[in-house]
Amino acid sequence: MNQSVRLTHSVRRRLLHEDVAEHLRTMITEETLAEGSRVDEVELCALLDISRTPLREALKVLQSEGLISIEPHKGARVTAMSEADLGELFDVLSGLERLAAELAAQRASDEELEAFRALNDEMETQYRARDPRAYFALNLQVHQRVIDLSGNRQLKRVHSLLSGRTRRGRYSSTLSDAHWDESVQEHNALVQALLARDGKQAGRILFDHVIKTGDTILDMMQHQKIAQA
Amino acid sequence: MNQSVRLTHSVRRRLLHEDVAEHLRTMITEETLAEGSRVDEVELCALLDISRTPLREALKVLQSEGLISIEPHKGARVTAMSEADLGELFDVLSGLERLAAELAAQRASDEELEAFRALNDEMETQYRARDPRAYFALNLQVHQRVIDLSGNRQLKRVHSLLSGRTRRGRYSSTLSDAHWDESVQEHNALVQALLARDGKQAGRILFDHVIKTGDTILDMMQHQKIAQA
DNA sequence: GCTAGCAATATTTAATTCATAATTATGTTT
DNA sequence: AAACATAATTATGAATTAAATATTGCTAGC
Known part of the structure; x- marks a missing residue:
């Protein structure tokens, strides 16, 4: 069985199981x-069109990311995420982002904060244009960006890990109008607090x-569940 | 090559690569x-005394835990943790434990908090006995226990992931006397805040x-580095 | 004497094969 | 007819083998 042609990127060699893992993530x-x-x-x-070895290696990775559950000698399953799990996930994310905001207020440069304000303005423009997407x-x-501004790579790692697990929830739900208005105000308040270097407040x-975002999604x-029933 | 006899635990079948991963963790x-x-x-x-397949699967797991770094076609290395990394790690851990304390103050039962107080007392006894180990x-x-009391399994997951990465640092350093006294006081204050259901304060x-613990270790x-030089 | 290119070697990646455990189906017995 | 036991099938776990890639050392040319 000849496998399909893979380009070798000159900069960074790709590994088959990495591609497979990424593929599975999007499939999930x-x-x-x-x-x-x-x-x-x-x-x-x-x-x-691959053999089992790279697939199994990818599954191990996804398992330790929490997306896949493996029972010995019974195989792999896509981890079933209950609403309770999702709620817990948002609690942890709120804790992480609070920390990020506090650190960002301390460590970010004026230029970085200014760029953050600009990004936020851009978002507000889309809000006024009522373009949810x-x-x-x-x-x-x-x-x-808040995570990045914290300058803490470990924080970035773990945040991307957890936020990846909320993707499915966020993907299947778009924002509610009621939450939308409020959300924009909160974002602006965040920008102000950061510019004032008030870490506690920003956090x-x-x-x-x-927390509110998580509640809204839940x-x-x-x-949706009621509507389906 | 016949492999050594492995006992099959009746309750929970072990997987070879899991044993290998655990073995590697302690080796690291x-x-x-x-x-x-x-x-x-x-x-x-x-x-x-194993073949390469389970080892490679274990390495993939350790990689996504951050203990191992793999460069394509160049092999695996034990991740070199700089002091900066360790500092960042403690920052994140402090954020996670703050969240845990806040949640614990809300959700833990009186009995659980009482048991926590008992555990803390036990620790203080060892402090008075000056038994560092x-x-x-x-x-x-x-x-x-604070993490457990939060009742948040996602938090538990990510906390154990990160605290695992500080094991080496903690292992190679024992507490400084100056920090020790202070530490005990802080722990007692934590217990009081939790019993008073004051989440913010406990957090x-x-x-x-x-944060202080991390600074002390650093x-x-x-x-040590100066002493060695 | 030094650098560049080539060859040989070693190491990693991925496919295949073999073994073992779990599940399902079938047959028998109560 | 139902339930249990056993056999057959299927899927997973691990070892082996083959292929691809990087590194190192040597030789030739400048």
Whole structure:
């Protein structure tokens, strides 16, 4: 079985299992792999045109990321995330982003904070234009930027790990209008607090904001469930 | 090559690569595998009497835990942790434990808090007995208990991930006397705040405490380095 | 004497094969 | 007819083998 041609990127050699892992992540996010469904190794191998070794290595990685659960001698499953899990996840994320805001207020340069303000303004523009899609994309960037401004790489690592696990939840839900207005105000307050170098305040604002976002998403999921029933 | 006999635990089947991963973790913690040193696959396989497949699967897991770094076609290395990394790690841990304390103050039962107080008392006994080793072991338990009391499994997951990466630092350094006295006081203050259900206060105390602990360890490492030079 | 290119060696990656455990189905017995 | 036991099938776990890539050492040319 000849495998499809892979380009060798000159800068950074890619590993097959890394590609496979990334592929699986998107499959999980986009629910091509349903939640809780078993992962048939040979079936997936045939689909991706690879052998079992790189697939199994990728599964191990996804397992330690929490996206895949493996039971010995019974195979891999897409981790079923309950609403309780999602709620817990947002609690942790709020804790992490609070810390990030506090650190950012201390360590970010004036230029970085100014750029952050600009990014936030851009997002507000999309809010005024009532473009939820563009707003959503920028919103992700804003939160990511706060993490980056903290200058803490360990924080960045763990944040991306956890936020990756909320992707499916966020993907399947768009923002509620009621939360939207409030959200924009909170973001502006965050910018002000950061510019004033008030870390505690910035942390408080972002903490509450992320908690609210999580609650909103959970509410929407419950409504969807009721609507489906 | 016949492999050595492995017992099959009736309750929970173990997977070879899990055992290997755990083995490697302790090897890294105890510096049997030196920081930054290359991991020779065939050599390790011979040492552990396994084939390369489970070893490679274990390495993938350790990589996503951050203990191992893999460069494509160049092999695996024990991740070299700079002091900056360790400092960042403690910052994140303080953020996580602050959150845990806040949640614990809200959600823990009276009985759980009472048991926590008892655990803390036990630790203080070892402090009075000036038994650093026993104190150290109990101290780890206390911090772990706060995480457990938060009732947040995601928090527990990520905390154990990060605290695992500080094991080497903590292992190689014992507490300084100056920090010790202060530390005990802070722990008592934490217990009081939790019993009073004052989450904010408990969070503040634990946050500051972990930061100080990290600073102390970093100080000691620098002194050790100077002493060695 | 030094650098560049080539060859040889060693090491890693991935596919294949073999073994073992779990599940399912079938047959028998109560 | 239902339930249990056993056999057959299927899928996972691990070892081996083959292929690809990097590194090192040597030789030739400048």
